[in-house]
Ligand SMILES: NC(=O)C1=CN([C@@H]2O[C@H](COP(=O)(O)OP(=O)(O)OC[C@H]3O[C@@H](n4cnc5c(N)ncnc54)[C@H](OP(=O)(O)O)[C@@H]3O)[C@@H](O)[C@H]2O)C=CC1
């Protein structure tokens with residue numbers, strides 16, 4: 001029996017992880033669940049999966065739950081509570097399905113406590129890839145990719161030598177605004193942005209898909225997961241999201257992983273690896289596929305991808321700043337306080353103003369994250385152009 005902790009259990013990846021667990025009760029047991037403030041859904045999950053520990057980071061939400069709840073699960077709150085959920089002694093695998101830089105501290109805590117990580121929270125590797133992969137190596141734990149592209153790459157790389165790899169090819173859907181020009185993008189709404197063509201996901205990643213920042217974050221995530229330089233990581237737009245990514249080898253062979261756009265497959269593979277377990281979810285039917293098409297990403301119209309390469313290649317604290325500025329800008333856009341195109345402009349502003357620290361410590365990264373949040377926060381307060 002594999003004991004699992006899920007950080008971010010009430011979100012899109014978190015709830016699908018619980019679906020996979022529910023379909024494989026003979027293999028998995030849930031020991032800890034953590035979320036931010038959704039006390040009603042967390043309570044349902046506690047009643048269904050009976051974890052030893054449940055956490056709501058938000059104190060008011062935790063108080064509401066503690067007042068109602070009469071069962072045996074221990075309920076904690078705050079970031080200390082989140083850290084407790086990351087290090088429960090009997091847990092072997094921690095699923096990091098919370099969103100944003102908030103995932104870094106508990107992921108590092110889990111690694112230091114010897115847990116394998118099923119990593120959905122890409123922001124952790126973007127902000128602190130060098131530190132996190134080094135910590136995992138030193139502690140002898142695995143970082144298993146949940147992100148669909150990285151799971152695809154992982155599957156294509158099984159049994160292959162890293163020296164044989166020519167390049168990684170990440171596929172991108174192109175998002176809801178693929179093919180549009182900057183003039184059209186000036187007036188797009190939050191609702192339009194949240195209509196991803198293929199995937200149903202949380203709000204932050206859905207906006208990132210629309211700006212192509214998601215693909216930029218994924219390029220940096222791939223650099224750390226597969227220890228490969230940026231010159232050998234490409235992006236191709238594939239609007240159907242059936243090929244989840246590809247690996248080209250020196251001899252010209254290209255391996256691809258295909259499947260429906262359904263996160264339950266990569267989640268399940270991360271939890272059962274190296275075994276493959278029968279799917280309790282729909283499978284690909286080739287007869288129903290009209291066509292698979294490909295095009296280059298439009299980095300003039302969607303420059304966030306270009307900025308991510310720039311941040312990644314410069315390295316040090318810069319990817320962390322890219323991520324933090326993007327998080328703040330996406331939050332402002334979702335609140336209706338920023339036009340769509342300004343998200344990438346603010347990211348550019350932050351990465352060009354930041355004074356990079358090479359080989360950063362955790363303290364350096366926390367400072368860089370805080371600097372970018374404050375810097376972009378000040379711009380958002382002061383510049384009428386963004387209101
Ligand atoms: N959705 C997807 O298909 C994919 C997602 N990912 C990545 O997975 C991560 C999660 O994405 P997704 O599931 O879409 O996000 P959601 O917004 O749907 O869910 C986020 C989850 O994290 C919790 N949470 C948010 N902030 C905090 C915090 N500070 N501390 C603790 N818990 C917190 C939320 O709790 P509450 O509900 O209480 O607010 C919720 O459970 C992201 O990094 C994303 O990029 C990667 C590939 C695919």
Ligand SMILES: CC(=O)[C@@H](O)[C@H](O)COP(=O)(O)O
Pocket residue numbers: 147148149171172173174175199205208209210214215263
């Ligand atoms: C499901 C998943 O892994 C997402 O990251 C998804 O790939 C987003 O799609 P695009 O960023 O390609 O639009």
Ligand SMILES: [Mn+2]
Pocket residue numbers: 147148149150218
């Ligand atoms: Mn992805």
